[in-house]
Amino acid sequence: MSVSNFRPLTLVNSDDVFYDIVVIGGGVIGCALARELGRRFGNVLLMEKETSVGFHTSGRNSGVVHSGFNPRPGTLKAKLCVEGSKAIRELCKERQVPYEQVGTYVVATDESQVPVLHTLKRRGDENGVPGIEILSMEDVRRQEPNVKGVAALFSPTGAIVDSVALTQTLAEDASQLGVTVALGKEVVRIEESAQAITLHTRSRRFSTQFMINCSGLYADRLAHTMGLARNYVVAPFRGEYFVVNRADDPVIKSMVYPVPNALVPFLGVHLTRTIAGSVLIGPNAVPAFGREAYNKFAINAKDMIEMVWHRGIWNALIRNQELIGVAWNELRHSCSKKHFFKEASCLVSGLCLQDLTLDRRVGIRPQLINKDGRLVEDLVVEATPRSIHILNVVSPGMTSALAFAKWVSDGIHDDLHWENQPTGDDAQRTLHN
Template identity: 40%
Template sequence: MMRHDVAIVGGGCVGLSVAKHLAERTDLDVAVLEKEHHLASHQSGRNSGVLHPGFNYPPGSKKARFATEGTARMKAYCEEHDIPCEELGVLVVATDDEEEARLDELAEQAEANGVAYELLDSREAIREHEPHAEGQAAFHAPEAASVDSEQYVYALAREARELGVTVYTGYEVSQIEEAAEGYRLDTSNGRFEVPSLVNAAGLHADTLAHQVGVGEEYQVVPFRGEYYEVRPERAHLCETMIYPTPNPELPFLGVHYTRRTDGKVIVGPNAVLAFGREAYDNTDINPRELLETLTYGGFRRLLASPLMLSVAWAELNKSYRKGKFAAASQKLVPDVRAEDLEKSYAGIRAQLVSADGELVKEPLFVEREDAVHVLNAVSPGLTSSLPFGEHIAERLAAKVTV
């Protein structure tokens, strides 16, 4: 039996940020339990690595606050810890009048959130930033950056350890039970007893929360996002980041271009239902988890929307038909051809869906007297991880150190 004051389940960017901030503020004996032997194996490492400066989020929202603060703090953190981070800027391109009107909305949000921006009103102005991009207008945010997310997670782990946190890797938490004083956690390497708990288990956070009666009105529905890489000799087609104009009705941005800190240009992701919470290939199936998704009332209600059904079909086509993926890519950069794209990696987004079929778009955590359950560390989770983790740490510290 192992004992600590606090157990944090999940060693991703949020869980490790909570650990770091908790150790900085308290004398608590903190442990992080990560089921994989390597950190950043899931959402924290399988992403585009983009720092989103906060222009795409409603003023006053948690997303806006955490993204704007998180971008600035992450850049400073990367500089302090020698983590690759390039401030490249992002170009959000409008291809028709409806999308151009939405750029004005982005500008209003950027203004309210204190995010630097520039509106470009012609094809020529766009090409001054991205010579191969195509559109009739664009929104340029110079503060957007590209970061090596895996190195960032490992830096957080090193710092947490230096502050006295015990980081257990290869410890999968299978069961959480309430005990006389706190919680009993069964793991693949033994049992833990702790007075306080933080559930930051990402793709499995809802499953663990449900074991203690928390968040039962929500369930994670896994969406896979697949990336292609532009062949090195064609990587000049994107010099920074090129994004489509977001649809406010959808939580997924759509296929876009990102130049990474290693010089590679990735294209994607799509957003297709994953047939398992860690089904990273479109041939991977976890029958139990797929059945869990398909029988969830919230998921069925979500697909009852004609918009979501049409989007689901389009995204599925991009997953199994490279030509469809290439066609989506060409809307932003017409010179890209299917043969320029090589299959790369995939990530899975832990999208929380409510029982009434609504996509939960804001960060969501549920507090108990001796616990915090992070049910929805929704995008931009990487960008927001430092202020979000600090916020969770402050909430827990206030409960257990009074």
């Protein structure tokens, strides 16, 4: 999306560029926040370092809108996922964003995995996910004849969306509400005083009464410049995909997942229909050597040095031996057609190795690690009187975006301070005075 689609950023003397609220990060979370804040406040700026919104994580995922049966009941993640799924469905219908409710299957490939399906169903029922059920393979194959296994969980509200179009639509809506969208503006330094926060880009300064940092891959780094979140560091994981080249028989019509591995916070290699009608296999979760290391051989020295110097990385290496084994296996099989074929063939029959082609789509997941070496699965928010730092909106982040934006906005008072919002036992919030 070009700058011309948005309300233009007026080029005036830097000392005159002052906003009530600035949102840093033009991913789906930042755009949803800008849209929500634009309804309430008259002078909001959305800043994105790239020349288009949704350029990184938000535009490089598989476009899945989750139903909400994975999060633990009673958590904020569960609440926002279910509410967000419904909100995205309504938005896509209203704004004609490409969207299709295809349903989700979680397949147990042997009897030992069946109890996990029942656990997921209980979670889904408690979270208010409609229509969720456990099916025999006979019932599954009436809809998905190629699926293999002994039983499956089915959730009819699982859906796919064009994630780039969704993010762009949210930015367009924000612009229509009067939000200024500034593309190509990378924040490199932040200063906070009693009167305002000053944001420095490479060429200009912007001042604001209140700032929201939701810069995804760089959220921890910006928080560190303000002396916050020192106990956390982002470790990037690269997600690769293969696409199935079979127009006459696309293998599946919905989404097919394996039973989740309790050792890692990733859902495993799965098969997903896309809006374009193709079928994706992936993503994996390969440790990446840079926050934007989309190429498997890419290395960013600054990012690597930053990670190596953080004690959380060393504690993760020392304490999580099972996780290290999983990570090494992922690294070893990066871009391996045979590996993806083997993983997919556990879930579906009828695939041939030559059906798979490495997809150009590559994403980076910003996985937060704390000082003890634990991979953080919870929502982490740190705040000062003039700022909010959203440090860990992992999957189902896109699904939750609209509900999460409302949750944050509802906590911002008209005098521009953020009140402690009711959360859940999964949300970590720290206020720094």
